[in-house]
Amino acid sequence: MVTAPGQDHRRALVVGGSTGIGRGVADAWAAAGLDVTVLSRSAPAGPGADRLRWAATDLTDPDRVTDTLAAAAAEPLHAVCYSAVHYGSGRALFQDCDVSEWRRQIDVNLHGLWLTLDRTLSALRRTESPGVFLGVSSEVVYNAGPGRSGYAASKAAAAALLDSLAQEQTSEAPGAEALRVVQALPAGMVDTPGIRRRRPEDFDYSAYMTPASFGPLARELAATSGAGLHGAHLVVDGDGSWRPVTEAMPVSQSRTLTARTAP
Template identity: 30%
Template sequence: MAGEGGRRTEREPVAVVTGGASGIGHAVVADLAAHGYRVAVLDRDAPADGDADRVRWVVGDVRDPDANDRVVDAALSSFGRLDLFVGNAGVHDGGIGVRDVGGAELAEVTRYVLDVDVVGYLLGARAAAGALADSGGSMVFTLSDASYLVRGNGAGIAYTAAKHAALGMVRHLAADLAPSVRVNAVAPGGVVTGLRTADGRHVFADADEITATVRAFNPLGVVLCAEQVAPLYRFLASPAAAGMTGEVLRPDGGLTVR
């Protein structure tokens, strides 16, 4: 619409990001805020030095339906609209196989990983769907090379199952929510972040060893950082991707041709 002096003014776009306190989520929040977005973030931790003008922090667990509702409400009440939902919060299983642990531990780890990595995504999508339909917005989810591969990438059976399930969820949501909401995903491979296991251990604790392993594993021999991946989320939400839904971008060093 036209502003004073005939200049065109547009409302700044608004996003909700889950798991935005660290890793890829933190990089996505920073990238969106730097490119004109207002952002509401759901995470179990809120940084003391967050950008209070452009970013609102909601402390909560993605497994809680009320927490997902609260972060969408925060976006709407603080910024007046919602254009993008980024489902990103996740945990890893530490690479466990079906015979590596006892039945009780396997069940506990698997339930936890599925609850965070799949149910958390679904609850966020449910909370955001109405507001995104109103704005003609988008959802973008964080998948993984484990959404396509088994073994060789450090993922165990629970994480692999969760990321395969999340891929199916993206496609189902894309079909369900078309034409009013586009649903796409980014599936990074070998990005060294602060990802933790169900019991709180850092997956990439030995960064040098992990970096060497990742370089040897992918055809391009690259190790990407979160800041290199983050702009892909913004692209999928942009008019340049207006013809895309149910699609997955795979910044994984070329594992598709491995």
């Protein structure tokens, strides 16, 4: 069920937008006057939640996800953001991960993106100005490291999927000019509920970015439909500024892990 009415002149969709970076994007788009629908397992809460519509969505249930996405894309969409992510229960060597963890990472990080594209691209092409699709990427795409094999593989595949789509939009295909694709990733760790579940209670988050850091870029994309940014991979800094990833590779967040000792 979709709740909480918003503005009605331009519509946006954020998959994985109840918390984290997706929530930062959703709040920025709502503040810019877009009618924003969030698809996520939990409802948006806290300041600004009343400006967001919400539909309960579990990306590991593809049949129901397809129906929910179809309903969200029944009318033209000005902007779509895919921010849903499954990191895993914690960093672990490949030998310590099971197939259920791998499948969940694929379902959320990759297959959910494919389903979202499949159901929303036509709605993005039905707007007067070019629609914009924002994919939330990660430094792990460039810095595969120990303990993150499934996360790295699924996020790298997602980035390649969006790169391929972006190149198709620059071709001579009919309607190609009606859609722009942008990818963005944080320059450092972001203080989110998902990260907090993996940290000690007394952890110091003062050096971490916040989801609001993505607000300026989100507002820029809403205002310009991504003009001049089609196909870009952007690194977003804590102050809200951004730069192309080609200017400097993102800093790796990998760390050395040791093999689990068998009992």
